[in-house]
Amino acid sequence: xxxxxxxxxxxxxxxxxxxxxxxxxxxxxxxxxxxxxxxxxxxxxxxxxxxxxxxxxxxxxxxxxxxxxxxxxxxxxxxxxxxxxxxxxxxxxxxxxxxxxxxxxxxxxxxxxxxxxxxxxxxxxxxxxxxxxxxxxxxxxxxxxxxxxxxxxxxxxxxxxxxxxxxxxxxxxxxxxxxxxxxxxxxxxxxxxxxxxxxxxxxxxxxxxxxxxxxxxxxxxxxxxxxxxxxxxxxxxxxxxxxxxxxxxxxxxxxxxxxx
Numbered sequence: 001x002x003x004x005x006x007x008x009x010x011x012x013x014x015x016x017x018x019x020x021x022x023x024x025x026x027x028x029x030x031x032x033x034x035x036x037x038x039x040x041x042x043x044x045x046x047x048x049x050x051x052x053x054x055x056x057x058x059x060x061x062x063x064x065x066x067x068x069x070x071x072x073x074x075x076x077x078x079x080x081x082x083x084x085x086x087x088x089x090x091x092x093x094x095x096x097x098x099x100x101x102x103x104x105x106x107x108x109x110x111x112x113x114x115x116x117x118x119x120x121x122x123x124x125x126x127x128x129x130x131x132x133x134x135x136x137x138x139x140x141x142x143x144x145x146x147x148x149x150x151x152x153x154x155x156x157x158x159x160x161x162x163x164x165x166x167x168x169x170x171x172x173x174x175x176x177x178x179x180x181x182x183x184x185x186x187x188x189x190x191x192x193x194x195x196x197x198x199x200x201x202x203x204x205x206x207x208x209x210x211x212x213x214x215x216x217x218x219x220x221x222x223x224x225x226x227x228x229x230x231x232x233x234x235x236x237x238x239x240x241x242x243x244x245x246x247x248x249x250x251x252x253x254x255x256x257x258x259x260x
Contacts, residue, residue, distance in 0.1 A: 035061070036059060036061040038059055038060075038061075039059035039061060041061075041065075042059075043058065043059055043061065043065050044056045044057065044058060044059055045057055045058075045059050063142065066142065067138055067139055067142065070138050070142075070143075070144045070145075071135070071138055073144065073146075074134065074138075074144070074145050074146055074147055075146055075147035075148075075149075076131060076134065076135075076147045080131055081131070081135055083128075084127065084128045084131035084132055084135075085131070085132045085135055086100065086103075086132045086136070088128075089125065089128055089129060089132055093253055095124065095251060095252065095253045096125060096253075098249065099118065099124075099125060099129050099249060099251065100129065102116070102247060102249055103116070103129050103132065103133050105247070106133065106247045107133065107136050107137070107140065110141060112215070112217070113215035113216060113217050114217055114243075114244075114247065115217050115218040115219060115220065115243040115244040115247065116130075116133065116219055116220070116244055116247035116248070117219065117220035117221070117222070117226070117240070117244040117247070117248045117249070118130060118220070118221050118248075118249050118251055119220070119221070119222050119223075119224060119225045119226060119228075119248070119249070119250055119251065120223065120225060120250045120251035120252055121223065121251055121252060121253060121254065121255065122223055122255055123254070123255030124251035124252075124253045124254075124255070125251070126221035126222075126251055127184055127185075127221055130182055130184065130219050130220075130221045131147075131182070133182075133219060134147070134180070134182050134219065137180055143179060143180055144178065144179065144180065145178075145179075145180035145181070145182060145219075146174070146175075146178045146180070146181050146182070147182050147184065148175055148181055148182060148183045148184065149184050149185070150183060150184060150185045150186050150187065150188055150190075151185055151188050151189060153175075154190070154200055154203060154204075156171065157171045157172060157203050158199050158200075158203065161199060161202075161203070172203065172206055172207055172210075175207050176206075176207050176210035176211055176214075176216075177210075177214070177216070178216070179216060179217060180216075180217045180218075180219070181211065181216065181217070181218050181219065182218075182219040182220075182221075183218060183219070183220050183221070183222075184221050185221060185222065185223070186204070186220055186221070186222035186224065186229075187200065187204070187222060187223075187224050187229070187232075188222075188223065196232050196233075201232065201233055201236070204236065205233065205235070205236050208236060208239055208240060208243075209236075209239060211243070212239045212242070212243055218243055218244075220240065220244065225250055226240055226241050226244075226248060
């Protein structure tokens, strides 16, 4: 009797479903679109063994997913990645050619803990080439990188510098220990009445010194040369020189942003 009741219930359900569908009250399910149809963007595919057992295996797209994830966490926007890469870096001057050659040499050598820096005039392409290097470290070698915008991050750290609760140590810990760090516009607007603000100098020294001791790769761009920084603080300047040597370059061209 129960079997007959189940059949009747199913028929009634089906009849109701057909009426609602015909009336347009039930829409066909949307087709989901995946970047990878094999794993449905999970990064893993199901493998069936000869004995009928199931197991998971990495999909070919998994590494690309990891790369995209690392790029998203870096602090650099997708728009800047699209704008600042080696394809868009024009080698239209002798200096630009030398900058690109130095960047390629740095990437090809790929020495753990080795840094690189571009120093000098504003608008010479320093930020462009550095972001291109960062992107290549992730895309070519699968390494994470992080972006330290000096002008904005230094203010956040200064706000907790004299806090008794250990917030200062927490604020700089991330920047001291990541394997690849890009410090953009080092010491930009850090001077007051012609003198370097001591808070700025102390914070930068704490970050750089820890990275120097732990052999962490640091990428620098700054309108100040290494010699300028050595004149401000010899201990800091000598560490930066040691961290980037022989991959340091002084950029002396005019501001290309003003060239039409």
